Amino acid sequence: MNAIAKVGAFAGAVVALGGLGSAVGASVGPIGEPERPTHQKHEAGNSGHGRQGGHAGHGAKKAPEATGLNVSQAGYTLDLVEDRPQRSASATLRFRILGSDHEPVTRFETAHGKLLHLIVVRRDLATYEHLHPVMADDGTWSVTADLAAAGTYRVFADFRPAAEAEGLTLGQDLFVGGPYEPQPLPAAAAxxxxxxxxxxxxxxxxxxxxxxxxxxxxxxxxxxxxxxxxxxxxxxxxxxxxxxxxxxxxxxxxxxxxxxxxxxxxxxxxxxxxxxxxxxxxxxxxxxxxxxxxxxxxxxxxx
Structure with a gap:
């Protein structure tokens, strides 16, 4: 799957930055150790977008770019039809990919068997879905997602427009209202x-x-x-x-x-x-x- 801006490299495989099912926005410069949100109980639905960091220190090798942090890149924009969906285990997400003319893009290249890959993850990384939406003739994509838990989610669209040589990953937040208590990240384990x-x-x-x-x-x-x-x-x-x-x-x-x-x-x-x-x-x-x-x-x- 071609991603939304490259950050990885691997032998004999395609690596993409941008844009896993029974368990678990344009690019900016790299940042240092990120801050985790304070684990306080609050009412979801009024959260702001995540912070983007500055640049890392100078070094002999240029660090790869981060990706998936911006809603717009290279003339393309991820446009969520509704960024405050109702809390539901079978919520319908609808979105469009807009071009520089602000019109929906309808022609995409297939990457790893799909025209577009959608990753939906709550910002505390407690939930994760890898989904494959269906596009209507007017360029509106739709898919069912599990938004049963309140909180702020990040939606990543991983795709390659037919007019482009490389893929993109765009990201946008959506907000699911209700009592929300961020979960601490599990400890590192093998x-x-x-x-x-x-x-x-x-x-x-x-x-x-x-x-x-x-x-x-x-x-x-x-x-x-x-x-x-x-x-x-x-x-x-x-x-x-x-x-x-x-x-x-x-x-x-x-x-x-x-x-x-x-x-x-x-x-x-x-x-x-x-x-x-x-x-x-x-x-x-x-x-x-x-x-x-x-x-x-x-x-x-x-x-």
């Missing part, structure tokens, strides 16, 4: 359980350089060696920077039909995060006909 699966993360993120991450999938303690292709890959990894939710989407090394990539238990990625700090990683994988999501908290060290 294993995520998505019953009956366990996924182990081996590798460490270092800002500004390629980090090799290997995720190993087991079921009831046994290695899973028959993962199924999902969106033309054995796994998809999304990383969101804690605080401002800078977005990174990485696809794995190899492909299901290349004759050399095994269908598990290991899925290997090479990712490059834009700054030191805490990230939440979401892995989508498919097995036995079901798409599952494993989530990890990972801390990236300074280069």
């Amino acid at each position: 294993t995520s359980t998505v019953s009956p699966y366990a996924v182990n993360l081996d590798g460490h993120l270092v800002a500004g350089q390629t980090s090799r991450l290997t995720l190993t999938v087991t079921r009831d303690g046994e290695p899973v060696t028959d993962l199924e292709p999902y969106l033309e890959a054995y796994g998809h990894l999304v990383a969101l920077r804690d605080g401002d939710l800078a977005y990174l989407h990485v696809h794995p090394e190899g492909a299901p039909d290349d004759g050399r990539t095994d269908p598990g238990p290991e899925i290997t990625f090479s990712a490059e995060v834009p700054s030191a700090g805490t990230y939440r990683l979401f892995l989508d994988f498919k097995h036995a006909g079901e798409v599952c999501t494993a989530a990890f908290t990972a801390v990236a060290d300074a280069h």
Whole structure:
């Protein structure tokens, strides 16, 4: 899936920044350790947009750009039809991608089997959905999302207009009213359980350089060696920077039909995060006909 601005690099795969299912805006310069919101109970629906940081210090290597932070980039705008939807486990989200002429864009290139990928995540990173909307003839996209929990959400649209050589990821906030108590981010851990699966993360993120991450999938303690292709890959990894939710989407090394990539238990990625700090990683994988999501908290060290 081509993302909304590149920040990652990986061998033999497509990395995109922008724009995982049973468990877990234009680019700006990198920021330092992001601040987490104060965990105070309040009424959702009046929150502002997330803070964007300044620039990191000078270094020998230019850090990759953060992406997914702005609602507009390169002449395109993510336009939510309703940014304050009713609280519902089956809420309908409708949006358009507007061009520089402020008219809806209706021609897109397919990326990893879909014309557009939508990521919906609450800002405390407690909820996550990877969705695939359907576009009407007038350029309005629609999809059902789980917005049962009150709070401020970030919506990322990951797409490539037919007129462009590269993909984009645009982001916009939406607000779901009701009593809202932000959840603390889980501590960093090497294993995520998505019953009956366990996924182990081996590798460490270092800002500004390629980090090799290997995720190993087991079921009831046994290695899973028959993962199924999902969106033309054995796994998809999304990383969101804690605080401002800078977005990174990485696809794995190899492909299901290349004759050399095994269908598990290991899925290997090479990712490059834009700054030191805490990230939440979401892995989508498919097995036995079901798409599952494993989530990890990972801390990236300074280069």
